[in-house]
Amino acid sequence: MVCITAYPSGCSRRTAFPVADRDGAAGKPCASTQTVTPFPWTDLLIIGALILLNGVFAMSELAIVSARTSRLRSAAEQGRTGAGVAMSLAADPGKFLSTVQIGITLVGIIAGAYSGASLGGPVGERLAALGVAPEWADDVGFITVIAVTTYFSLVIGELVPKQVALRAAVPIAVTMARPMAMIARIAAPLVWLLDNSSALIIRLLGVRPAGQTSVTAEELHMLFAEATRSGVIEAEQSQILAGVVRLTERPVREMMTPRTELDWIDIAADEDAIRAAIEASPHSLLPVADGSPDTVLGVVKAREVLGALVAGRSIDLRALMAKPAIIPDQLDAMDALRSLQQSEVPMAMVHDEYGHLDGVVTPVDVLTALVGSFASDVDQGDVPEIVERADGSLLVSGAVSADTLADRLGLEYGQDREFATTAGFVLSVLKKLPVEGEHFTEQSWRFEVVDMDGRKIDKLLVSEVAP
Numbered sequence: 182m183v184c185i186t187a188y189p190s191g192c193s194r195r196t197a198f199p200v201a202d203r204d205g206a207a208g209k210p211c212a213s214t215q216t217v218t219p220f221p222w223t224d225l226l227i228i229g230a231l232i233l234l235n236g237v238f239a240m241s242e243l244a245i246v247s248a249r250t251s252r253l254r255s256a257a258e259q260g261r262t263g264a265g266v267a268m269s270l271a272a273d274p275g276k277f278l279s280t281v282q283i284g285i286t287l288v289g290i291i292a293g294a295y296s297g298a299s300l301g302g303p304v305g306e307r308l309a310a311l312g313v314a315p316e317w318a319d320d321v322g323f324i325t326v327i328a329v330t331t332y333f334s335l336v337i338g339e340l341v342p343k344q345v346a347l348r349a350a351v352p353i354a355v356t357m358a359r360p361m362a363m364i365a366r367i368a369a370p371l372v373w374l375l376d377n378s379s380a381l382i383i384r385l386l387g388v389r390p391a392g393q394t395s396v397t398a399e400e401l402h403m404l405f406a407e408a409t410r411s412g413v414i415e416a417e418q419s420q421i422l423a424g425v426v427r428l429t430e431r432p433v434r435e436m437m438t439p440r441t442e443l444d445w446i447d448i449a450a451d452e453d454a455i456r457a458a459i460e461a462s463p464h465s466l467l468p469v470a471d472g473s474p475d476t477v478l479g480v481v482k483a484r485e486v487l488g489a490l491v492a493g494r495s496i497d498l499r500a501l502m503a504k505p506a507i508i509p510d511q512l513d514a515m516d517a518l519r520s521l522q523q524s525e526v527p528m529a530m531v532h533d534e535y536g537h538l539d540g541v542v543t544p545v546d547v548l549t550a551l552v553g554s555f556a557s558d559v560d561q562g563d564v565p566e567i568v569e570r571a572d573g574s575l576l577v578s579g580a581v582s583a584d585t586l587a588d589r590l591g592l593e594y595g596q597d598r599e600f601a602t603t604a605g606f607v608l609s610v611l612k613k614l615p616v617e618g619e620h621f622t623e624q625s626w627r628f629e630v631v632d633m634d635g636r637k638i639d640k641l642l643v644s645e646v647a648p
Contacts, residue, residue, distance in 0.1 A: 224299035228330060231292040232338045235285055240342035241361050242281040244353035245270050252351045264351075267358035270365075279372045280365040289334060296330040297323050347415070401426050424551040427584065433517040434510040435582075435601030436550040437531045437540035441637075445470050448478055448498055455496060459483050466528045468541065469502045475538055480505045480526045505530050510539050518547050550582075573645070576631075579604030579638035590643070592624055604638035622646055 245267050253271075256264035270277045305322025309315050346353055365372075401423075409419040444462035446455055448471050458467065465484065468477045479502030489496050506524040508517055510531050521527050521544055531539045567589065568576040577586065581603045587594060600609050607628060608614070610621055614636060620629035625646050632640035 219303075221299055221303060224295070228292055228296045228300070229333075231288050231295070232330075232334050235288045235292070235334060235338035236342040237357070238281050238284045238288065239339050240346045240353060241357035242278065242285075242346075243343050244346040244350045245277070245358060245361065247347065248350040248354040253354065256351065256355055261355050263355040263358045266362050267354040270358060270362060271354075277361065277365050279376065280368045281361070283368060283371065283375065284364070289338075292334060293327060293330055296326050300326045421552060428514045428547070428551055431514050431550065431584075431601075432511045433508060433514055433529075433531055433542050434539055436514060436546045437510075437542040438546065439540040440474055440538050443468065443474050443541060445474055445477070446481065446498065447472065450498075452490070452496055455486060455498070456490065459486060466526065466543065468505070468528070468530075469498050477505070477530055477538065479503055480528050482526075505541075507532060508542075509534070514547055514550065517542055518544070521547075575643040577603055577641045577643050579607070579641060590624075590626055592626070603641060607638055607641065 248267060248271065250268065250271070253264045253268045257268065301323035302319065303322075304326055305319040308322050308325075309318035313321055405414070405419045405422050408414045409416055414422070444458070444464055445468040446458045448469050450458065462483075466480050466482060468474065469479050469481055470477045478499075481498060481502045485501050486496060486498075489501070503526040505526055506520045506529040508520050508529045508531055510533050512520075517529060521529055521542070528541055528543050531542055533539050566578040566581045567585075570576060575589075579602060583594065583598070583600055583602055583606050586592065586603050586606065594606070598609070600606050607630065610623055610628075611619070615630045615633070615638065617630055617633050620627060622628070627644050627646050629642040629644075630638060630640075631642045
C-alpha cells in the first residue's frame with residue numbers, strides 16, 4: 182500500500198507510518214492516507230476482447246451482405262464451403278442480421294457496463310493521486326472510462342472493421358460465414374422471442390404493419406449520407422444510389438435529347454447527303470425521317486451505313502433501319518430503360534400526349550442522368566455549362582439540368598415542378614418568355630438573362646443576394 186495525497190505535517194510521502202520529529206520522537210499516525218489498488222489489467226484485456234468481438238460482428242455482417250454473388254459462386258465452384266454458406270445467408274438475411282444486431286447490442290452494453298464497473302474505481306484513484314478533488318475523482322474516472330471505451334468501440338468495433346469489409350468483402354464473407362451461421366442457429370430461439378415481442382408491442386401501440394410503411398426520397402438521401410459518414414458505403418456509391426432514387430422520380434422528358442437538337446437523315450437523301458450527315462454528327466445512331474423529324478420512320482446505325490459505303494454497295498436506308506420504341510414523355514426513367522432493353526435498337530422516340538415528337542432518349546442519356554456526364558462525350562470546343570467568375574457569380578447555360586443547378590445552389594423546387602432544365606426553371610418563375618437583361622430573385626439568388634438565342638434562353642448570370 183502507498184500513501185498518497187492529503188499528507189499531514191510530519192507524514193512521509195511513501196509510507197503510511199509517521200516519521201520522527203526534530204526531537205526524535207515519533208509523530209502522530211497519518212490520519213488522511215489513501216491506498217491505490219493495483220490496476221485491473223485482466224479486466225482491461227476482457228474489455229478489449231469485447232470490443233474486438235463487436236468488430237468481428239460488424240465486419241462479418243457487412244462483408245456477407247455486400248459480397249458479390251458472382252464472386253461467391255465462383256469461390257463455391259472452387260470448393261470453398263464457406264462461400265456457399267455466405268450465399269445462403271445473403272439470400273435470406275433476416276435471421277442472420279437479427280442475430281448480428283443482437284450480438285452487437287449485447288456486446289456494446291456489456292463492454293460499457295463492465296468497463297465502468299471494473300475500471301471506474303481504479304482510474305478515479307489515480308486521478309485523485311494526480312490532484313483531482315477526492316469527491317469528484319470517482320465520477321470523473323467513471324466518465325473517462327466510458328468515454329474511452331465508447332471511442333474505441335466506435336473506431337475499433339465499428340468503423341475500421343466496416344472499412345476492411347468493404348475492401349475485402351469476399352474473403353471475409355467466405356471465412357466468417359460458417360461461424361456466423363452457427364451463431365445464428367444457436368441464437369435462433371432468442372431471435373424468435375425478440376421478434377415476437379417487438380411485434381406484440383407494435384400491435385399494442387396500434388402501429389401499422391411494416392409492409393405499409395413508406396420511406397420518402399429525402400429519408401433515403403439522409404440514410405445514404407449517414408452511411409457515407411459512418412464508412413458503410415463510399416462517397417461515389419452514395420452519389421450513385423442517390424442518382425438511382427432521383428432517377429425513379431424523373432420523367433423521361435427531363436433526360437431526352439430535345440427535338441430541336443436532333444441529328445437525323447432524310448429517307449430521300451443520296452449518298453453524299455448521307456455521308457455528310459454522318460460526318461457532321463457525333464452519334465452512332467441516327468433517326469431516319471420523311472421530310473422532317475415529325476415523321477420518324479426508323480433508326481440506322483452509323484457503322485452499318487459506313488460499312489456499306491466502304492464496301493461500295495448502294496445504301497438502302499429502309500433496309501438498314503430498325504424500328505425504335507415509342508414512349509410517352511411522362512414515363513419515368515426506369516420504365517423508359519426497360520423499353521430500351523426490349524427494343525430492336527437502343528433509341529426511343531419520346532412523344533407528347535398529342536403525338537408530336539419531343540425528342541429521343543438512349544441508354545447513354547439514362548446513364549448520364551445517373552452518374553453524370555463523361556468527359557469523352559464533351560466537345561473540346563464547347564463552353565462549360567457552369568463557369569464561376571472572379572467575383573463569385575456563375576455564368577450558367579440554360580441547358581444545364583435543373584437538378585445540377587439545385588445541387589450547386591441549394592435550391593428547392595417543390596414536388597410539383599414541371600421543368601427539366603435551368604431555362605425551364607426561369608420560365609416557370611417568370612411565366613413568360615424573357616428578354617435579355619430581365620432578372621428576378623429566387624431563394625437568395627439573383628438570376629439575370631444575359632443571352633437569348635431566338636426564343637431559347639442561352640445564358641444566365643447567377644449571383645448570391647447579400648442578406
